Amino acid sequence: MLKLINFSSNVVFGNNVICSIPSEMESKNFPKDIIFISGENTFKLFGNKVLDKIQKSDFRVIKDIIGVGKDKDTIDDQISKFPKDKKYTIIAVGSGSVLDAGKYIASETNSPLISIPTSLSTDAIATSFSVLWRKGSSIAIKTVAPSLVIGDYQLLKKEDKRFIKAGIGDMLSKLSALYDWRLSFWLAKEKYNDFAYSLASYTTKLIIKRLNHILNSDYIGIETLFLAEVTDGYLMEISNTTRVAAGSEHLFSFAMETLGVNLLHGELCGIGTVIMHFLQTGSHKARKIFEKSHFPITVKELGINKETIIKALSISHKMRNWYTILGKEGLTEGQAERLAKYAGVI
Numbered sequence: 001m002l003k004l005i006n007f008s009s010n011v012v013f014g015n016n017v018i019c020s021i022p023s024e025m026e027s028k029n030f031p032k033d034i035i036f037i038s039g040e041n042t043f044k045l046f047g048n049k050v051l052d053k054i055q056k057s058d059f060r061v062i063k064d065i066i067g068v069g070k071d072k073d074t075i076d077d078q079i080s081k082f083p084k085d086k087k088y089t090i091i092a093v094g095s096g097s098v099l100d101a102g103k104y105i106a107s108e109t110n111s112p113l114i115s116i117p118t119s120l121s122t123d124a125i126a127t128s129f130s131v132l133w134r135k136g137s138s139i140a141i142k143t144v145a146p147s148l149v150i151g152d153y154q155l156l157k158k159e160d161k162r163f164i165k166a167g168i169g170d171m172l173s174k175l176s177a178l179y180d181w182r183l184s185f186w187l188a189k190e191k192y193n194d195f196a197y198s199l200a201s202y203t204t205k206l207i208i209k210r211l212n213h214i215l216n217s218d219y220i221g222i223e224t225l226f227l228a229e230v231t232d233g234y235l236m237e238i239s240n241t242t243r244v245a246a247g248s249e250h251l252f253s254f255a256m257e258t259l260g261v262n263l264l265h266g267e268l269c270g271i272g273t274v275i276m277h278f279l280q281t282g283s284h285k286a287r288k289i290f291e292k293s294h295f296p297i298t299v300k301e302l303g304i305n306k307e308t309i310i311k312a313l314s315i316s317h318k319m320r321n322w323y324t325i326l327g328k329e330g331l332t333e334g335q336a337e338r339l340a341k342y343a344g345v346i
C-alpha cells in the first residue's frame with residue numbers, strides 16, 4: 001500500500017526571526033487558543049519573552065505548562081484537562097524534552113505545533129518521534145512533526161558550549177547508526193531506504209567538515225547544526241523510521257539513562273558512537289573526531305565509574321527491538337569491558 005508522506009514542517013531561521021511568531025501564526029491560520037509549554041529555566045530566560053509577544057497579538061494563551069518533564073502519565077494527566085474536540089496551537093519553547101512533550105501533546109490533541117528550540121543539543125526539534133518516560137524506562141512514540149520550526153540564531157548562539165557539543169554528539173551518531181541500519185536491512189529485514197541513507201551520510205560529512213564553525217557558534221556553524229537537525233526530521237519521514245539517525249550508540253545512551261546516569265542525551269550518544277564505531281570497523285576514526293572537538297569520552301572526563309559503562313554496554317541490546325552490531329544476545333560484561341578499553345573509553 002502506498003503511504004503518503006507529509007512533510008509538514010515549515011522552517012523559519014536566521015537572526016532575530018523570533019519577532020515574526022505572531023505574523024507567521026496569522027499567515028498560517030493557526031487556531032487562536034494556545035497551549036504554551038516551556039521548561040522552568042528556559043521560561044525565565046526566554047519563554048516569558050515569547051509569551052509576551054503572543055499576548056500582544058490576538059492569540060490567547062489558555063494554558064501554560066511550565067516544567068512539564070518527560071513522564072508520559074503526568075503529560076497524559078495534563079491533556080485530560082483540555083476540552084476534547086477542540087484544536088489548539090501548541091507552542092513549545094525549550095530543549096529536547098520540552099519539544100518531545102510538545103509533539104506528544106500536539107499529536108494527542110490533533111493540533112499544530114510550533115517548535116522553538118533554545119538549544120541544539122538533540123535532533124528532537126523537528127522529528128515526528130517523541131521519547132518519553134514511563135515507569136522508569138524510556139519509550140519512543142510516533143507523534144507529529146512540528147508545523148513550524150523557528151530557529152533564531154541570536155538565541156541559539158548564546159547556548160552553553162556543552163549543549164552545542166551534545167548536538168554534535170547526537171548528529172555524529174550516524175557514524176555508527178548508518179552501519180547498523182544497513183545491517184538491520186540485510187540481516188533482520190528492517191525497513192530501509194537507500195536515498196535517506198545517502199543523504200544522512202552527506203549531512204554527517206558536512207558536520208565533520210564544519211566542526212570548527214559549530215564549536216565557535218558562528219553563523220555558518222549554528223546554521224549547519226540547526227539545519228542538520230531539521231533534516232533529521234525529513235530523513236525520518238522519508239524512511240519512516242528513526243533508524244536513519246539512531247542505532248547501537250543510541251541503545252547505549254538509553255541504557256545509561258536507565259541506569260540513572262545524568263548526562264545529556266547527545267553526550268551519551270557521542271560515547272556510544274566512539275565505542276560502537278570501533279566495534280563495527282576496528283578503527284578509531286570516530287574517537288579522533290570527538291577528541292578534536294574536546295568532547296568528553298573517557299570515564300575520567302565524564303566523572304562516572306567504569307562499572308556503569310560496562311553494565312550499560314551489556315544491557316544495551318535490550319533497550320529496543322532493533323537489530324544492530326550488538327546482535328540479539330548483546331555483550332557479556334567481560335566482552336563489554338574489553339570493548340570499552342580497546343575503544344579508549346575506560
Ligand SMILES: [Zn+2]
Nearest residue numbers: 122123170269
Ligand atoms: Zn538522538
